[in-house]
Amino acid sequence: xxxxxxxxxxxxxxxxxxxxxxAGHDVVGISLRLARDGTGSCCSLDDFLDARAVADRxxxxxxxxxxxxxxxxxxxxxxxxxxxxxxxxxxxARCNEHVKFGLLARRARELGAARLATGHYARIGVDPESGxxxxxxxxxxxxxxxxxxxxxxxxxxxxxxxxVGELTKAEVRAEAAALxxxxxxxxxxxxxxxxPARDTAGFVERRAGLDALRPGAVVDESGREIGRHGGVHRxxxxxRRGLGVATGERRYVQAIDAVSGTVTAVPAGQLGTAGLLAxxxxxxxxxxxxxxxxxxxxxxxxxxxxxARVSPLSADAARVCFEDRGPAVTPGQxxxxxxxxxxxxxxxxAEAIP
Amino acid sequence: MRIYLDFNAGAPLRPGAREAMLPxxxxxxxxxxxxxxxxRARAAVEEARGHVAALIGARPAEIVxxxxxxxxxxxxxRGVVRPPARLVTTxxxxxxxxxxxxxxxxxxxxxxxxxxxxxxxxxAADVVAACVPGTALASLGLANGEVGSVAPVAAVAAAxxxxxxxxxxxxxxxxxxxxxxxHALGVDLLSLSAHKLGGPAxxxxxxxxxxxxxxxxxxxxxxxxxxxxxxxxxxxLVGFGExxxxxxxxxxxxxxxxxTLVDRLAAGIRTRLPDARVNxxxxxxxxxxxxxxxxxxCSGESLVVLLDxxxxxxxxxxxxxxxxxxPSHVLLAMGRDRETARSALRVSVGATTTVADVDRLLAxxxxxxxxxxxxxxx
Numbered sequence: 001x002x003x004x005x006x007x008x009x010x011x012x013x014x015x016x017x018x019x020x021x022x023a024g025h026d027v028v029g030i031s032l033r034l035a036r037d038g039t040g041s042c043c044s045l046d047d048f049l050d051a052r053a054v055a056d057r058x059x060x061x062x063x064x065x066x067x068x069x070x071x072x073x074x075x076x077x078x079x080x081x082x083x084x085x086x087x088x089x090x091x092x093a094r095c096n097e098h099v100k101f102g103l104l105a106r107r108a109r110e111l112g113a114a115r116l117a118t119g120h121y122a123r124i125g126v127d128p129e130s131g132x133x134x135x136x137x138x139x140x141x142x143x144x145x146x147x148x149x150x151x152x153x154x155x156x157x158x159x160x161x162x163x164v165g166e167l168t169k170a171e172v173r174a175e176a177a178a179l180x181x182x183x184x185x186x187x188x189x190x191x192x193x194x195x196p197a198r199d200t201a202g203f204v205e206r207r208a209g210l211d212a213l214r215p216g217a218v219v220d221e222s223g224r225e226i227g228r229h230g231g232v233h234r235x236x237x238x239x240r241r242g243l244g245v246a247t248g249e250r251r252y253v254q255a256i257d258a259v260s261g262t263v264t265a266v267p268a269g270q271l272g273t274a275g276l277l278a279x280x281x282x283x284x285x286x287x288x289x290x291x292x293x294x295x296x297x298x299x300x301x302x303x304x305x306x307x308a309r310v311s312p313l314s315a316d317a318a319r320v321c322f323e324d325r326g327p328a329v330t331p332g333q334x335x336x337x338x339x340x341x342x343x344x345x346x347x348x349x350a351e352a353i354p
Numbered sequence: 355m356r357i358y359l360d361f362n363a364g365a366p367l368r369p370g371a372r373e374a375m376l377p378x379x380x381x382x383x384x385x386x387x388x389x390x391x392x393x394r395a396r397a398a399v400e401e402a403r404g405h406v407a408a409l410i411g412a413r414p415a416e417i418v419x420x421x422x423x424x425x426x427x428x429x430x431x432r433g434v435v436r437p438p439a440r441l442v443t444t445x446x447x448x449x450x451x452x453x454x455x456x457x458x459x460x461x462x463x464x465x466x467x468x469x470x471x472x473x474x475x476x477x478a479a480d481v482v483a484a485c486v487p488g489t490a491l492a493s494l495g496l497a498n499g500e501v502g503s504v505a506p507v508a509a510v511a512a513a514x515x516x517x518x519x520x521x522x523x524x525x526x527x528x529x530x531x532x533x534x535x536x537h538a539l540g541v542d543l544l545s546l547s548a549h550k551l552g553g554p555a556x557x558x559x560x561x562x563x564x565x566x567x568x569x570x571x572x573x574x575x576x577x578x579x580x581x582x583x584x585x586x587x588x589x590x591l592v593g594f595g596e597x598x599x600x601x602x603x604x605x606x607x608x609x610x611x612x613x614t615l616v617d618r619l620a621a622g623i624r625t626r627l628p629d630a631r632v633n634x635x636x637x638x639x640x641x642x643x644x645x646x647x648x649x650x651x652c653s654g655e656s657l658v659v660l661l662d663x664x665x666x667x668x669x670x671x672x673x674x675x676x677x678x679x680x681p682s683h684v685l686l687a688m689g690r691d692r693e694t695a696r697s698a699l700r701v702s703v704g705a706t707t708t709v710a711d712v713d714r715l716l717a718x719x720x721x722x723x724x725x726x727x728x729x730x731x732x
């Protein structure tokens with residue numbers, strides 16, 4: 001069968017492609033040009049050349065598609081809008097949902113591919129009752145990327161392969177080295193790929209224009225002004241740097257109100273929350289769980305999942321109550337619900353429950 | 355066996371040009387040197403200059419060899435337009451003209467970009483009207499390589515005569531396909547590329563009328579009469595000269611032959627893909643070897659990949675460094691929306707294309723388009 005492999009130029013997608021070749025598939029490698037100005041770290045010519053070198057080494061055709069229009073519309077514009085609205089966007093999850101498993105999956109079908117393979121660390125299981133595909137966490141828990149993939153439907157998962165989901169990163173590198181792939185030791189990129197020099201605030205300012213920014217007050221937990229700031233887009237919940245206040249005690253951003261331009265900064269001990277409300281929630285297999293279903297929930301990619309109970313509030317909203325007083329909650333990020341290694345569902349954080 | 359239908363991106367090297375180049379690849383000899391090796395290289399370069407000049411009805415001394423048409427276009431624009439003088443060009447020019455115009459504008463030379471109609475044709479009156487006082491140069495491509503439209507260069511030249519505006523034409527896509535005589539066209543500068551003629555890549559030329567005050571952009575040695583410094587690429591220029599000589603001999607026959615292939619292709623596509631629409635001129639004049647079609651509902655990128663996997667090389671849009679196809683700026687300038695522009699396919703043929711090549715494309719394209727549509731609908 002024909003398999004389209006999404007190739008970033010990195011080692012994970014290279015090994016994913018190698019495994020597809022070894023499985024006897026008719027592999028076509030595709031790299032995506034995403035960012036229009038190409039000033040960020042992704043889709044540089046070097047990455048395309050790395051992907052091409054892997055394809056040449058493994059003997060399959062490789063092409064680069066121009067996805068700048070869809071990336072701009074579905075990822076970059078919402079990214080800017082979210083920051084201006086006082087939220088912290090998650091562009092990787094949006095990119096997976098709308099770009100990689102959206103338009104690229106469609107392109108793969110157009111090319112006659114039965115599956116789209118990527119180098120994500122995740123696994124696809126089968127629900128024993130329904131026979132439907134289910135998203136499962138990666139074998140390498142430290143690399144698991146299901147947080148960015150929760151929105152994939154069973155239909156999308158059924159057309160997807162995650163060939164490195166059973167491997168650790170070390171195993172992936174070893175396999176790449178054994179195959180003589182030129183990217184075996186290539187460093188990973190962690191930052192938001194389309195933002196140059198990690199300067200998110202500068203990027204938002206250039207894109208939105210100064211008139212769109214929301215400057216305002218930094219206030220303490222009692223609402224007293226303790227400083228001024230140049231725009232809510234400069235902050236994320238839990239942030240300490242850049243507050244420009246000197247109150248003696250270390251303070252962290254607890255809440256961002258884009259309408260009034262107010263940023264609330266509190267001591268670390270007051271950051272905790274009781275839970276959160278999530279919107280645009282999807283459930284594995286489309287089945288809503290019972291109220292107060294026990295889960296673990298991940299609310300930022302770098303945070304470990306915490307124990308919680310989740311209750312559907314409507315067709316696409318849910319309430320999450322942490323079992324123990326929980327971590328700082330960042331509106332705009334995803335909340336992904338797990339039972340053991342199974343992704344039960346997920347949504348976008350609308351607000352914290354204090 | 356691969357089928358190559360992308361001659362506007364680059365034609366295969368002519369066997370005759372290759373043969374002519376081979377002796378010079380292994381020879382020492384700087385064309386500026388006094389010894390016999392140098393003299394031999396000098397003679398070969400000058401013979402090539404004669405062939406290139408003959409192709410466009412010019413004198414050999416007016417030919418400035420360059421590293422390609424991109425350099426020739428840069429030399430024409432930057433060598434003539436000195437800020438705050440003005441520049442006029444059109445929206446469908448090659449990137450080496452448009453990006454250079456943009457750079458000149460940033461340096462203080464205002465640039466007017468004339469728009470085109472829905473068939474990719476520019477009006478002579480629009481270009482002339484854009485040449486307001488203070489305009490130093492108008493740059494008007496002779497023929498467009500994406501949709502095949504031909505610009506009214508001679509009419510613009512006639513209208514601009516005596517107005518102090520120099521006229522440059524990027525003739526890369528027209529060379530070897532349309533008869534070109536610089537005096538009949540009435541231009542002052544004209545850019546050429548070797549590899550579109552079946553010469554080697556990396557070689558080109560700018561024809562410069564004698565009375566043009568051209569500022570060199572590459573300074574150094576006295577090569578090219580002080581207009582372009584740098585040791586000559588002797589083998590490349592010999593290949594260019596031979597390709598130009600052959601192209602001149604074969605021009606009429608090749609143009610007529612390519613036109614029959616494109617007619618066959620257009621008729622076949624009309625029958626097999628009735629909803630496909632041709633982008634570009636509906637009648638003559640147009641490039642005889644170029645057909646640009648939009649296949650509604652089909653991504654041009656997907657079509658190009660599937661055709662490539664089936665052994666057929668065609669193109670979609672304008673390729674970036676990595677080969678990704680952006681929507682063609684020519685189709686956008688013609689008023690097509692981005693989706694339509696992303697559904698376009700360009701086929702360009704040459705003297706070595708066979709009827710069987712065209713028929714193979716006609717046999718494969720409907721299957722490929724049907725598969726893309728099935729995938730898009732699923």
